[in-house]
Amino acid sequence: MAESSKKITLYSYFRSSTSWRVRIALNLKKIDYNIIPINLLKSEQTSEEYTKINPNQGVPALKYGDEVIIESSAILEFLEEVFPEHPLLPQDAVKRAQIRGFCQVINTAIHPLQNLRVLNKIEKEYSQDKIQWLKFWVTKGLTAIEELLKNSHGKYCFGDEITLADLFLVPQVQGVVDRFQFDLTPFPNIAEVLKNLKEIPEFVAASPSKQADNPDNQKI
Structure with a gap:
């Protein structure tokens, strides 16, 4: 597993395709992470607690230490920059x-x-x-x-x-x-x-x- 000095937590819903993308990247890059499930069918994404994490009330969100990154594309680019092992973009x-x-x-x-x-x-x-x-x-x-x-x-x-x-x-x-x-x-x-x-x-x-x-x- 790729170790980070900061704890990584993924807020995810099991069948969300955007959460799914990020889970694949974390696995391919062998990054150690925890998942906190957010049940979209129960509207947990609209709770006051989660809205503080992601004001857009969607998944995924990635917590990196005390910082939060939202939107799967931004999260994937972040992981590519911070964890360059097992790259997902070519040099060209x-x-x-x-x-x-x-x-x-x-x-x-x-x-x-x-x-x-x-x-x-x-x-x-x-x-x-x-x-x-x-x-x-x-x-x-x-x-x-x-x-x-x-x-x-x-x-x-x-x-x-x-x-x-x-x-x-x-x-x-x-x-x-x-x-x-x-x-x-x-x-x-x-x-x-x-x-x-x-x-x-x-x-x-x-x-x-x-x-x-x-x-x-x-x-x-």
Whole structure:
């Protein structure tokens, strides 16, 4: 395990894809950390205590000693800078930018539109079918990802080395497959990369089924 002079605590929800990303990074970098579960379905993220930690009332949040870092992208960049062992970004500046761009397709064009807060708003206040809404935007985003992978993928998203792109891909795609039976048949490159990544122990250990706050300790 990579040791830090400061205690590291991750505020996480077992099936949150953004928490999942960070758990993978912590595992790959072999960083010792503790998890404090925040149950989104019970609205624990809106409690007064947690709002002091993250005023945006979301997960994940990372406590590093007495300092708090919010938002998964910022947390992942922080871990890459402070714990450079087992790097998740290459040295080449162009490749780093391409990987960050890939991540942002997931982070901006897919994830926010299937966020729990958004889905609940769509269903309750606009009387829309939230599953159809989700599948429309996921399909649109994954179509772009599939096209990007045509030119970049090897065993993983960018060649044969694990990068940040893989940490964004797995939770996003596996999450919609498990929860909403999303069909990956039109996305063979995504399906191939996902299959390879799911065999890696650090990815397995970070999955929702392995988290202590998963109430059924089963895949969802």
